[in-house]
Each structure stands twice: as C-alpha cells, then as structure tokens.
Amino acid sequence: MKNKYGFVFGMLIVIAVLSYALTSVYVTNSKGNKTEDNIKVVTSFYPVYIAAMNVMDGAENVTLENLSEPQTGCLHDYQLTPADMKLLESADVFLVNGGGIESFLADVAEAYENLEIKYVTDGIDFIEDEEETNAHVWMDIDNYLIEVENICDLMSEIDPDNKEIYESNRDAYMESLNELVEEKEELGSAVSENGMSAALLQESFVYLCETLGVDVVYTMDLDEERQVSAGEVADTMAAVNDNDGAVIFTDELYGADLAETVSKETGATVCIIDPCVRGDYEKDSYINAMTANFSAVREALLK
Ligand SMILES: [Zn+2]
Known part of the structure; x- marks a missing residue:
C-alpha cells in the first residue's frame, strides 16, 4: 500500500515538472516568434x-x-x-x-x-x-x-x-501639413484675384492647378525620358500663343528644355514644379517640395 501511494505521488511530481518544463518551452517559443514576427x-x-x-x-x-x-x-x-x-x-x-x-x-x-x-x-x-x-x-x-x-x-x-x-x-x-494648406489657400486667393492660365508639360500638375484654381490650357505627359515630337512642340507653342500670359509649368528633369524653347519664342514665363516623385527619404520631403512649388507659382504670378 505504502509503495503504491509513493508511486502515484512520484508520478504527480513528474507530471508537474514536465508541465512546467513544457509551458516554459512554449512561452519561450512564442516570445521568440513575437520578435521574428515583424x-x-x-x-x-x-x-x-x-x-x-x-x-x-x-x-x-x-x-x-x-x-x-x-x-x-x-x-x-x-x-x-x-x-x-x-x-x-x-x-x-x-x-x-x-x-x-x-x-x-x-x-x-x-x-x-x-x-x-x-x-x-x-x-x-x-x-x-x-x-x-x-x-x-x-x-x-x-x-x-x-x-x-x-x-x-x-x-x-x-x-x-x-x-x-x-x-x-x-x-x-x-x-x-496644415500650415501648407493655409499657404495653398492664400495662394489660391491670389490666383483667383489675378487670374492665371498654364500650359502643363506633366499630367501631375493638373492636380496642383485644380487645387490652386489655375486655368489649364494644355497638358502633355512628359514625366519620363522620351523624345518630344515636333507636333508637341508646335502644340505647346500654339497653346501659349492662344492664351495670352499663359505660364509654362514644367519639371526640372524632362521638360525644362522644351519649356525654354517655347519661352524663347513666345516670351512665356517658365515655372519649375517638383512632381514629388523622387528625392531624399526625409520626413519633410513632401512639405519642402510643395512649399517650393507654391513659391514658384507665386513668383510666376507676380511676373
Ligand atoms: Zn506620372
């Protein structure tokens, strides 16, 4: 009898130790998973x-x-x-x-x-x-x-x-960003007071013009390295000539030469806009680019 109880007691201790050990293994494992589980x-x-x-x-x-x-x-x-x-x-x-x-x-x-x-x-x-x-x-x-x-x-x-x-x-x-929104609203009022029309060498500028109330007279999609056709040069020229005082919106990278050519012929103001598709990986990058864009539009407006 005594031996039998001893055996059961012994088994209980073994089970208790095993459960503890298994629980520890499980807890360690799930902790391990947690850090790997990025x-x-x-x-x-x-x-x-x-x-x-x-x-x-x-x-x-x-x-x-x-x-x-x-x-x-x-x-x-x-x-x-x-x-x-x-x-x-x-x-x-x-x-x-x-x-x-x-x-x-x-x-x-x-x-x-x-x-x-x-x-x-x-x-x-x-x-x-x-x-x-x-x-x-x-x-x-x-x-x-x-x-x-x-x-x-x-x-x-x-x-x-x-x-x-x-x-x-x-x-x-x-x-x-709210500071930028305020700037945009001020600039938008200035645009609506003075009136502004623009020929755009990039489609992305349509959104900028819409939000500022700039009248878009022509749009082309020069946002990658490619040949500009003679027809496109003529169309840009015609759009600027037909709309007295129209400004040319271009990026620095792909459209600047075309903008310069048209500007020389027509006397139109060139406004360099950053399409915010490349730059540094900095938290302020968007804000800096848009602040520069608003300044560029304001400057063109005052010319
Ligand atoms: Zn694009």
Whole structure:
C-alpha cells in the first residue's frame, strides 16, 4: 500500500515538472516568434513612402521599405526588378497609390497571394482626362491629407499594438501639413484675384492647378525620358500663343528644355514644379517640395 501511494505521488511530481518544463518551452517559443514576427510593409513609390514613413516613425516590430529607388520617379511602365520581387515575397502589406500607376499590380496580386494590397487613395476622386485616369492625386495637398489619414487607419487595423503611435504621428504630421494648406489657400486667393492660365508639360500638375484654381490650357505627359515630337512642340507653342500670359509649368528633369524653347519664342514665363516623385527619404520631403512649388507659382504670378 505504502509503495503504491509513493508511486502515484512520484508520478504527480513528474507530471508537474514536465508541465512546467513544457509551458516554459512554449512561452519561450512564442516570445521568440513575437520578435521574428515583424510586420513588413512595402510602399510602391516615393510619395506613398514619404507619407507612410511619417505615420510609422518609431513604431516597433514593423518595418517599412520602398519598392522602387528614391530616384525612380513615376512608375508608368515600370518593370519589377529581381530585388523588387524578393522584397514583395517577404512583405506582409503592400501600400499602393492605384489609378493605374502601378501597372504591375495585377501580376503582383497573382504571384503573391498572401500579400495584402492596400490602396492609400481610398475616398479620393481621381481626375479623368480623355477617358484616362490621372493617377497623380498627391499633387493636390487635400488628397495627400486623405492618404495620410488612410495610412494611419490601415496600419492601426493591421497592427493595433502600435495604434497610438500611428495616431500621434498622424496628428503631428497633419499639423505641419496644415500650415501648407493655409499657404495653398492664400495662394489660391491670389490666383483667383489675378487670374492665371498654364500650359502643363506633366499630367501631375493638373492636380496642383485644380487645387490652386489655375486655368489649364494644355497638358502633355512628359514625366519620363522620351523624345518630344515636333507636333508637341508646335502644340505647346500654339497653346501659349492662344492664351495670352499663359505660364509654362514644367519639371526640372524632362521638360525644362522644351519649356525654354517655347519661352524663347513666345516670351512665356517658365515655372519649375517638383512632381514629388523622387528625392531624399526625409520626413519633410513632401512639405519642402510643395512649399517650393507654391513659391514658384507665386513668383510666376507676380511676373
Ligand atoms: Zn506620372
């Protein structure tokens, strides 16, 4: 009898020790998983990345990377590189602009079934010209504010542990952006008082003109390295000649030569605008670019 109880008691101790040991192993394991279980967020290109880095700054267990290089520019006809594919394969969330600017999106959705593709432009009205969607919505600061709000909501849902950080980052960024909104409104009033019309060498400037009340007399899509046709030169020239005082909006990289040529012939003012598709990975990049854009438009207005 005595031996029997001793055996049961012994077994109970063995079970207790085993359970403790197993629980410890389990707890250590789940802790191990937790640190490995980083959420990897990838953005498609520059303006989405700058907005996301502001919202996600300082959040733990979540990383942010951009698909394309900071100097890639607009993604029209962009081909995914092997490095891009590797990055997407390891990503959990892909934040995109939409409107057709990421032409590779259907292939990505098919190739990476577990990747969550999220549109940061939900609720934004895209401008349609000639049945084509103009995807460059970030050039209207009011749209950009919606993007920041959307990124905060999306990330809070995906990663509720960091919700408070996302929300306080959003609030801080919104406050800085609000100064820019005030500047835009002042400039918009000046534009409507004086009147301003513009020939645009890039489609993205349509959004800037819309938000400032600038009358668009001509648009071409010179946002990548390509040959400008004689017809396009003639059309730009004619648009400027037909609209007395029209200003030419161009970027520094692709349109500046054409703008200079037309300006020499017509005497039109050239206004250099930053399309915010390339630059440094700095939190202030969007604000700095748009501040410079508003100054450029103001200067052209005063000429
Ligand atoms: Zn573009």
